[in-house]
Amino acid sequence: MSTALTDAQNLLSDLIGRYRSQVDYLSVRLEEAEGTDILLRGDKVETLSEGISVGGQVRACFKGGWGFASFNQLSTLAERIEEAIAAARLVGDEETLLAPIEAIQDTRQLPLTGTDPRHISLAQKKALCNHYAEILRSFDSRIATTSVRYGDSAQRVILATSEGTLIEQSWVDLEMRFAATARNGETVQTGRETTGSRKAYEDLENLDEQVTSSAQRAVDALVLPAVKGNTYTVVIDPILSGLFVHEAFGHLSEADMAYENPDLLEVMTLGRRFGPAGLQIFDGAAPGGHRGSYFYDDEGVPATTTQLIEDGVLVGRLHSRETAGKLDEAPTGNARCLSYHYPPIVRMTNTWIERGDTPVANLFNGIQEGVYARNWLGGMTNGEMFTFTAGEAWMIRNGAIAEPVRDVTLSGNVFSTLSDIEAIGDDFYWDESGGCGKGGQSGLAVGCGGPSLRIRDVVVGGEAE
Incomplete structure (x- = not known):
């Protein structure tokens, strides 16, 4: 990821120090994210994208009223703080009640146990989806529609508050979803499987048995009797x-x-x-x-x-x-x-x-x-x-x-x-x-x-x- 958040972090203490006296509570959350999204429906590619986003949010509380502003241009951070404060002061008319916590300064990263998906090419991820999609399509002639979805995201977040908290944490998340719909005349049945991980790209590989199971259930259900209510x-x-x-x-x-x-x-x-x-x-x-x-x-x-x-x-x-x-x-x-x-x-x-x-x-x-x-x-x-x-x-x-x-x-x-x-x-x-x-x-x-x-x-x- 870029150093945009690191550079912006240096501004947070000054901005929060400048505005904290105007409200009961003020926080700024900066976020940098990158990820992949792939959706195969049948033999067609509906989504194939990689993206990076940088942005943030401001929350202000005054007399129990909240103001919120989000942004994706870090250069506008001061203006967004002023907007959130103005909104909070406009609606606040009670008492701010926030359970007390200790101020924390910390940097943490959720550990991976295997390969970071950011080190896997988009072509490899699509090939994995193609492999699973072919398993679904070729399982039985009665499989009418299939879908395979892959998603991964890596997020890095910095949180700073008027109470002195300054936290940075980051993590990676992965998910895959499979669905097969079988048809026999008017009878339609669907089998689904979903899996996810915050540990390793390898957790989404070697899922042939799970993918096959979703197609098997869809086909098997075509001839099963319905349960008696x-x-x-x-x-x-x-x-x-x-x-x-x-x-x-x-x-x-x-x-x-x-x-x-x-x-x-x-x-x-x-x-x-x-x-x-x-x-x-x-x-x-x-x-x-x-x-x-x-x-x-x-x-x-x-x-x-x-x-x-x-x-x-x-x-x-x-x-x-x-x-x-x-x-x-x-x-x-x-x-x-x-x-x-x-x-x-x-x-x-x-x-x-x-x-x-x-x-x-x-x-x-x-x-x-x-x-x-x-x-x-x-x-x-x-x-x-x-x-x-x-x-x-x-x-x-x-x-x-x-x-x-x-x-x-x-x-x-x-x-x-x-x-x-x-x-x-x-x-x-x-x-x-x-x-x-x-x-x-x-x-x-x-x-x-x-x-x-x-x-x-x-x-x-x-x-x-």
Whole structure:
């Protein structure tokens, strides 16, 4: 990367010193990013690009009101600071409540364990995509459409605040997505796989088996019977557990959702029981090596691990400095922004359910008729309600996995579903494929994980009979 940020860093202390007296809080976040984006759809190249961007953002707070300005010309930094201050002073009419933190001066880089994607040519990256696309296209004549997407980005960020914090941190992120859609007459089925890494380019190589699996599932599902809609005891695999804890529960744990919604804040009362005694749920950027890991959030708060549910009881939530200040709780280091174009908001990092002590084989015991669901195809949440579509599924009959079925959707209320967890498996898997969306900021890298779960009374395949 260039030295543009290094040169600009020398101006930050002078500018912040000049303007800090006009507001309660002032921060400048400078960012330099470079990346690659490739999209192959069928045999056509829809996107093939490399890019570099340099820019920044200014946040100012005065009497509880926020001003924000972003820019991509460093020469306009002083003007943008003045704009943010003017906006904050225009809307501020209460009290600035930011949870206190220590000022930090530090430089950190998330370590790679293998090849930096910036050392791989665009031609090599495209050749990798072509290889995977050919696997999908040639798998079966019933494969109608395919897509392969590759993305990498390297970001370097400098954060300076009126409180004396000056932090520089950098990281590299990689992701690939594969999809194959099979058609047989009017029947259409899709298989998907996604993988990501903050460790090495090699993590995206040698994925032939995973790519083939997505095409295999699409073709196999063409002849499978659809599941009979009903309420079942369900066993879900670790990938679905991770998706569930992130989408259905994690967003409700983001404190800006709670303090802006008194009804939700009442529901999410600390000390309330939501699940069985063995249920432990965490979120944190402190565990290393995951896509949601970092050293400091975008407000300069050190990464932490926050326990959200302990033995089935709600004990924590995720905070920015403002939400922590307003709720009189400790900041958790969960203020994140996708890029300099957006202000930091409360976001998950790595969210997981801790492994239990039930052998996975025993999760099926005693289920006369149920559903075993693995992987994910899609899903949505609306407040406390969720609907997820499994990537593949089987019926459970007399305590054993039986015939495969398709079109399996799992629906319910997250709080009821948590309380209906009957057993927690002793397995565990980290899914690094997540790209989270919130507040117009989509594609933020996160990790999620969990064990297999056994849950009673899940609505499967639509409305219960």
